[in-house]
Amino acid sequence: MPQAAATPQLLRRVNAQAVLRVVRELEVAATGTELMARTGLTRASVIAVCEDLIHRGWIRELDTSGSPGTLRKGRPARRFELNAEAGYVLGVDIGAATTTAAVADLRGKVIARSSEAFRAVDLPAAERIAVVDRACRRALAAAGTDPARVLAAGAGVAAPVDRDGNVLVTQHFWSLFDVGLRSAFKELHGWTVLLENDANLAALGERWRGSGAGVDDLVVLLAGERLGAGVIESGRLLHGRSGAAGEMGYLERVEGVGSSDGIASLARQWSAAGNARRAGGAASARRVFEDAAAGDAAALQILERISERMARVIASIASLINPEQVVIGGAVAESAGVLLPRINTLLPRFTATPPRVTVSPLGDSIVTVGAIRHALDYVEHNALELELPGRA
Known part of the structure; x- marks a missing residue:
């Protein structure tokens, strides 16, 4: 070409x-x-x-x-x-249950954030857009600014998104995020919205300000409820033809894995199964990790099972993509550090090319951090075409 x-x-x-x-x-x-x-x-x-x-x-x-x-x-x-206050960008994380909006200046410093809950997973498009808009407006108000000063908004959704910002709708869950957010926000506020898969944004955020800073061959696993991967190869974010690079459905066919359930989901499931035999209730993922830290034998056994399963997942990624580093990210990352020694011990059993494995320091803000980075890239690339607020 x-x-x-x-x-x-x-x-x-x-x-x-x-x-x-x-x-x-x-x-x-x-x-x-x-x-x-x-x-x-x-x-x-x-x-x-x-x-x-x-x-x-x-x-x-x-x-x-x-x-x-x-x-x-x-x-x-x-x-x-x-002039870091010449305008602002938004980083938005749109999940199935909640959405979070963060306002950042042009240096990427987060000024304010706001979260809103969706009343249900399966919502009409107009209602989902209204909830996201409310989170954005409240974050802007908390930052002491207004929608007119937003130069771009990065937004992550829990579905594949192609290079043109179109959501892949071949699964019902993914279709829930195909709500016309870009056109709606352009009409409401005049914003340019850069729609992207949430794990892809997590990879951008981790490479910018996380444990993978500067790493050119990097995979970030969002590992809470369901596993999803953002892949950076030779410094480039991979999308695939329809945006589905990094989707983890293939894990259903991986020996010793069987699904794309994440760490929090597995901890609850296996805790519930064990407690059912003892006529108890299901424990939260946090409680399982706390019990394990206190020496509880059942909780320690759950963490051992999770460690082996994650080692198999990471090994499959290493065999396919051969990254330098794999980062476990999302809200579960704060607890997942205790899994690392066992994961690293097991990895050589499952792959000849084990990567360095870390947990992200960005916690549940990892997607908004990546969305901010994505928006700043757009602003810098288009600086000569963008008109700053108040300088018409």
Whole structure:
């Protein structure tokens, strides 16, 4: 496939994206020399880009004149920093039972978040959209801003989503998320909504701010109720033809696994089975982990079973994809760390290419973190076409 010609417009966009990425990542203001070193651009190009971005409101130049009477040798270096409050992005996690919206500035700092519950799993599209919208508006209000200042929204759903943002509807559960969110939010607020699979966003978030930071061959397993994987290969997020890369239905056919049930679900199921024999009730996943920490024999046996099952799951992923690292993520990650020693011991029995296995430090915010990263990527890529609020 022939490459697009390097037109002046394309070069301006690429250069602006490079400069914006650097000033966002730096905690302090950057000099022109630092920007040259980090972007590979010439001084003339750096200064031209910075002047353009200042005019558009994306960055600002700091005053380097010093206090009156200060003696300076030579010309002070110009220093530039991101105008992080020039606009905001939203990161939205849309599950079956709840939705969470997080508001972040242009540096990716989360300012506020809000969660809302759905009254049922199978809802009319308009009602599901209304609940998501309420979570977004409440998060924006808590952040002290309004919908007009949102530059983009990343949104994760528990269903495959193709590269064009279309939900795969070949299963009933997946179809519950095909509600027309992108068009609805465009009409309601004028927002660009970047729809993506939740595990894919988890992978983006983990590679950005989690234990997999900077890893180019990474798999993130959302492992709470059901297993789903986000796959990054050679630094690229994998989708597959219809967005179903990372779907775990094949586990029904894997020996010693048998389903895509996640850690929390298995802990409850096996606790309930054991307690039924003792005329007791089912324990929550958290309670199972707490009982195991206290030395309860039945709970320890459940964790042993979960560890072996997860080792088989991770081994199947390692055999297919050969990642450097597999991360167990989601709300269950806080407890899953106790499984790691046994998983790592078992892995060489099931695969010749065992990856490094970690748990995510991002907890149940992993999808919103990835959604924010996804939205920031869009904003940086389109900075020269986006109009910042108040600068029309």
